[in-house]
Amino acid sequence: MTSATETQPRITEPAAPPPRETAAPRWSLPVLLAILALAAVLYSWNLSGSSLNSFYSAAVLSGTQSWKAWFFGSLDAGNFLTVDKPPLALMVMGLSCRVFGYGTWQMMAPVAVAALATIWILHASVKRVFGHAAAAVAALVLALTPITVAINRDNNPDTLLVFLMVSGAALALRAVRNGRLLPLLGSAACFGLAFNTKMLQGYIALPAVFAVYVYASRLGWRKKAVNLALAAVALAVSSFWWAAAVSLVPASERPYIGGSTDGTAWNLIMGYNGLGRILGGEGNGGGGGGFSGTAGLGRMFNDILGGQISWLIPFAGIALVGGLVLCGRAPRTDLTRAALVLWGGWTALHYLTFALAEGTMHPYYTTALAPGIAALCGGGGVLLLRAFRTDRRWVWVLPLGLGVTAVWAAVLLRRASGWNTWLWPSILVVMALALAGLFVFRSGASGLRLRLLAASVAAAVVAAVAGPAAYAWSVPSGSGGGMSGTNPTAGPTTGSGFGGLVGGGGGRGFPGGEAPPSGQNGQNGPRGQAPGGTSGSGAGAQPGGMSRAPGGGGMGAGASSELVSYLKKHQDGAKWLLAVSSSQSAAQLIVSSGEPVISMWGWSGSDKAMTLAKLKELVKKGELHYVQLGGGMGGGPGGDSSVSSEVTAWVQKHGTAVNAASADSSANSSSQSSQSTIYRLDPSDVS
Structure with a gap:
């Protein structure tokens, strides 16, 4: 017979109190709305003049002509062959075009909504743990990430993929905070839908989510095991419903599943869109060269990818390590450490996957890195600022991170020979002045000194994001970016993949070189x-x-x-x-x-x-x-x-x-x- 006490969840450590709700500062909502407005301009300005990916445009059009093509993700309305991805993103764009008609704006409207919703969700998640200032920085960094701007103006599925993964991570963090089952199930469902957007890429962050929930949740181990089992069921159902449905249709009555070797969705999952992406082969080429340069730990910083995603990676790394050290011996259930581990794990897992992938590796895949980098810059940056002001032992860490960021921005901008040559010296000068202001006004507690300290922090943020902002604006303004919709990039040409097919130049990229x-x-x-x-x-x-x-x-x-x-x-x-x-x-x-x-x-x-x-x-x-x-x-x-x-x-x-x-x-x-x-x-x- 089980006793009443055995049926209750056991808390082995004192429960960490939830973050105290404080009134939002008056500037918080206006700043968020301004960032969203800026992002909306970046993602939609001159969109009708942009070239989308005809591969997905054709599939969306076919989906408006045939419900069977809409369900399978067929390239053609006759349902001979599907695209080489699961159809969730195509379904969303196809429904929009069925309602409003087939065209660029009709197709891209749900993509823009998903992109803006991702910023909103990340802001809300960071705000609950680190506060309003950290949330604003995270939202700004995400909105201005160059490759994110480029891909959010395209009909590739990556925008929806990132939206679903960020939603899943935010819900998982909520489940850690309040111990409830529903957010955990919602998180599992989001990652499952991400799987149905780009298959195994939607799972990259899952190990970090699992580790954080297992370690930091306030629930007893038995309750955690039950919740995780239920979440696994939700993940499996939301991940494999489409592949299971396809397999139930006789091969003679369904289109050939593009990207597979035997016409089945299961082969596509394990081969071309699975291990083939990591190890090469299965239609993915090999050797790790091509669109993003040679595979290796430094790939994110090379001439091709550096200007797309790497601007704030050094600062994010410093903020992550510094934040974890500052958490010290906090309770196991400490939410600040849990958030750092989640977003740090997100960033590390995506970084290693993309850096070491031997198969097809397009630059725009790295947009999945952006939410983790943004959250670490916002949350970790605020922790470093607090330590900078209160602890002499930490007075050098934040300036070091900001200084490295400015120097790396100068390196990236100098790679773009002849492009906005005034920008990199300006960044160095502004950052130097900002760092001087930080030291001079470090002890300001009120009045003019505090306002000048805030101005110095704002100047440092501006200097840190000026480089990526210039790259980002080059896409809607038409002054940079390339590869049309097949392989979108931002900024000027600084490197080449497959003989110059990657970067700011025109043309299209093709698998296998x-x-x-x-x-x-x-x-x-x-x-x-x-x-x-x-x-x-x-x-x-x-x-x-x-x-x-x-x-x-x-x-x-x-x-x-x-x-x-x-x-x-x-x-x-x-x-x-x-x-x-x-x-x-x-x-x-x-x-x-x-x-x-x-x-x-x-x-x-x-x-x-x-x-x-x-x-x-x-x-x-x-x-x-x-x-x-x-x-x-x-x-x-x-x-x-x-x-x-x-x-x-x-x-x-x-x-x-x-x-x-x-x-x-x-x-x-x-x-x-x-x-x-x-x-x-x-x-x-x-x-």
Whole structure:
């Protein structure tokens, strides 16, 4: 028989009293609203002129045309192939476009809301532990992080991912503080939804959340175990509901899951979007080079990533270590230490994952580092300021952190040769004056000296964020940033990945270091001529006469309007307008035409979505008439696999080449090997 006392949670240490609620200073809410207004401008100014990722734009458009495509995250409304991510972010953008129409603003409205909500939630979480000043600094740092500004203006899923992870971390900290189950379950659900946004990347911070709850919660161990078991169930359900639902649909009735090797969501989870990101392979390349430079502990500070995310990493590290030392022998349940461990663990786990990843590593992934850095700068910075004023032994730590920050900002700005050359000397001068003011007015308790001390602190904050603010503003102002929507970055060009594809320059980046899709050019054929207007026009090319996305510009559209018109005119009731080798080419055509287009080999050319048997079936049913061979990403699975070779040989043998540029076949025959060709196929061609 269990006694009544055994059923109650046991508290092994005196419960730490909750933080005392104090009246918010009059400046707190106006400052937060000002930061949110600044962020709204950075995230939305001139947005309609920005180029979004056509890969996701096409999937959102397809989701507005087909509920099946919306659920699966299909690239095309015909549901041949999905994107290589779970569809939660696409679902959110797709619902917005279904309600308000398809266009840039309609698609990006929920992204902007999520970005602003992330700042609000981080501010609230930091405020409960460290106070209003710390919360304001954290919100400002997050809002001005350059790579965060760049990605929050794009339709990649990372903005929603960060929103969900920050929500999960904030709820977990609340569960530690009040001991209630509901916030813990909410935290688990948020991380599960983050998993359904970018799969295993949504779990990176989970070890820190788990450790903080286990160690710092005031509950007894039995109650903690029960709560964690229930949270694990919530995490599993919110993480795997989509993959489980997909697996229940027969393979013949669902699209091929992009990024997988066998067409299943489970393979995508464990391979391409799982260990493949860390170890390389599984369509992720290898060696740790490419978009973000070579893997290693210093990767966040290299020429490519340094200006995107590293500005305040040194200060965050100093603030974390200093804050933990200042906590000293505080009770196990001390909320200040718990918050430092949570946000410090968040930062360390993301840093190590991104720094050491051998697979595909885009610069914009590092936006997930920003909330941890921001929370440590705000919370840890306030702790260092208090120690600076009250303890002679700590008088050098805060100035050291601020001085290092200013020097590192100067280093980063000097990498951008010829870009705002006045800024780095200004930062050094302002920081030097601010540090002098800190020492002179350190003991100010009231009156003029206290106001001057506050002014010195404000000047130090301004100097610390001036560099990232300049990088951030370069994106909406059009004075910096690059890679359009495929691989957005902020600031000037300071480094290169894949031969200059990363940084402030234009162009697009492609997995595996392969070249962008070449211009598409075909040959004459008896079934008609597809006009192209310029050499290289066609699927995936970007000649003159580009068509913009329905309802808004800048969505990655780039196919020849003449070619699209020809294919539509001769579609003859087919379900798909064209089949092309890569998802990039397919996406551009989908956005330009509004029609389903097949991507035979997926984003990186490693998907085995198209087989000869499947192609024959589509042609026999009259669902597909046109196939483009050549161009794109390697031409097929593995570049020269037997699958793509079979498809290529059969299409060349039974199809009729259609000229996309000129009526004179002899003028183009010599370049057929290096140009892509569009072939016409009819049911009669299937033997």
